Amino acid sequence: MYDAPSTTKEAVVTDVKIQANDVQVYYADNHAIKDVSVAIQDKTVTAFIGPSGCGKSTFLRCLNRMNDTIDICRVHGKIEIDGEDIYDKRVDPVQLRAKVGMVFQKPNPFPKSIYDNIAYGPRIHGMARNKAELDEIVERALRRGAIWDEVKDRLNAPGTGLSGGQQQRLCIARAVATEPEVLLMDEPCSALDPIATAQVEELIDELRQNYAVVIVTHSMQQAARVSQRTAFFHLGHLVEYDDTSKIFTNPEDSRTESYITGRIG
């Protein structure tokens, strides 16, 4: 990759999947993300926590350039994935998004059948050579999304006809189906019951074997359960970023402590 000056440094470089430096995001005049620098590690679950409106979703959307679709949004700073600047002119955002998958805060199934919802990404990227292979991909994705048993008899029913929690799992399955290297999940369990939540958390843990996963959550318990690293955002600043166990037992910043103990938010 790079000629690293020392072996210790190189170990860090290969371990870091996403490196963000001095990221600023503006929505017109609203400065939503201020000076955020963070190194997200590969094969790790990173949790973003923080009060509502602090910019978690905004920062997450920077990582796969989804903010490009918002006219008034401007992103400054440098974000590298595998050492490649994703805001470089030569980078194709379409390719990038195939590599960095995303589950949105609000479930957004397409007005298509459940099957077509899942097969959408694999079809676009030509991942299956024939129908049997596609069927297999779809089934695998639905199983990983913990929704297979509920929908296996009605794969041709519209995805929009599912319940809110089912739609959320459908969207998770849809994102997983394209086999991204990084998966960004914006509150993926906000509408799920405890059983489905446990299944999704299991999935996240499984994904960690191969991918980097970033998850935004409002549940401290969930962050503590599934993540190895935790970043605490407050009013557009990254206040603290450390090992999850450290954040939850011995935070350095007083704001982090008040948030996780429920005094601000």
Added chain:
Amino acid sequence: MPLFWLFLIVLAIAAGAYLLARSRVLSMAGDDRRALHSLPSYYGSNAAMKSAVPALLLLVAWLLAQPFIVDNAVSSLIPDAAIADNSSRALVMAEVRRTADGLDMAVASGGLTEALARSEGLDLDVATSSLQEAGAIVTSQLTEPVLAAAQQFRALNTIGARWMSVAVIIVALIGATWGIREASPAFRARNTVERGVRALLIAAASIAILTTLGIVLSLVFNTIEFFRLYPASEFFFGLSWAPSFSGRGGASDLGILPLLWGTFYISIVALLVAVPVGLFAAIYLSEYASPKVRAIAKPLLEVLAGIPTIVYGLFALLTVGPLLVRVFGDDGLGWMQAGTAVMTAGLVMGIMLIPFVSSLSDDIINAVPQAMRDGSYGLGATQSETIRQVVLPAALPGIVGAILLAASRAIGETMIVVLGAGAAARLSLNPFEAMTTVTAKIVSQLTGDADFASPEALVAFALGMTLFVITLGLNIFALYIVRKYREQYE
């Protein structure tokens, strides 16, 4: 009393009732406004509503009914002997009405005094000459029964108008009293006004529906009349359209098929132009264009919708027709004889329909939630993949609706056809031949001096009815498609 004054008086009574009811309920409540069930203005509105609405309804009903009653009364006064052999009671009544109008004009211009115009001693010659002086249209010498009937007609109308004023004002006053007396703190004025508003809205809706019903009924009756004179099977299945215009005997061929074929052929050509162009324009405007381009391009495109169709017709006749002849005519490919052809009209009609398709589709595409697009981009889809596979399917019901709307416009279009496609009814597959449509023939059948009771004129209603049924079917079909799609994907 002129109608306008009567109307103002009713409004004044209503306004007075409003103020009185309001102040009455306020004084009854003393200083404590919270003791009132509703806001004071509701009590006022209730009283105003109760005085104005029944009075105005009575006014309208009276204005509608009076002419019938007076006509009947006067008509029975005319002895059978006064009706000439080649005339009818209706014609004589028309003359009576004209004479009565003439008397009004003569009085207004000072040629006759009101008293003389009413008196039985009015001389026929004096009446005739003063009517002519006043500029009334009287064809010949008045006859005694007609003059008498006209005088009676005027007298009845005057009495009717006077009683109408009295009745309307009394009803307004009764309503006002009722509304004012109701105004007590416990009365639920707010709910009453709410019911009144609802009734008003229902009335507006029923006027629209009843008018449609009226139009359909008039079509139906005339169509039945036509089928009495002309066999329906020949109308629906006849392959030739050749009306004999003079009405001097000679059987007409009134088969609708050549006209329907022309209508469909031209509409299909028009839709083949309008749907792709309009849809692509809509996609560009809503998905690709920058806000600046959009702000300029969208209104420009919509200007097309404001151009009168006769201008499009001229465009077809003077520009598109000759252009097509140059390419496909005898000097070119040799397929086309003259500028008026299915192709000419279809192309121009297609241009006319572009803004309908584009502006409706644009609104519908814009209504597709951004989250849907985000979902697709988030999976690594390009913009055109997103549009083709997510946005358009989501917008499809609306787009189908827009296309069917454009289709009904195409089927109903007349001016472009008259100027662009010619007037020859023909069953042919060649799009470079002149053809004509149902609407164009409706116009030509009704704008001659043909007798209105002849099949040649009445066929227009049958044509209109057919067109109506077809467009209705098209709309129902559109609704069905939209519903089916909705059930599937919502």
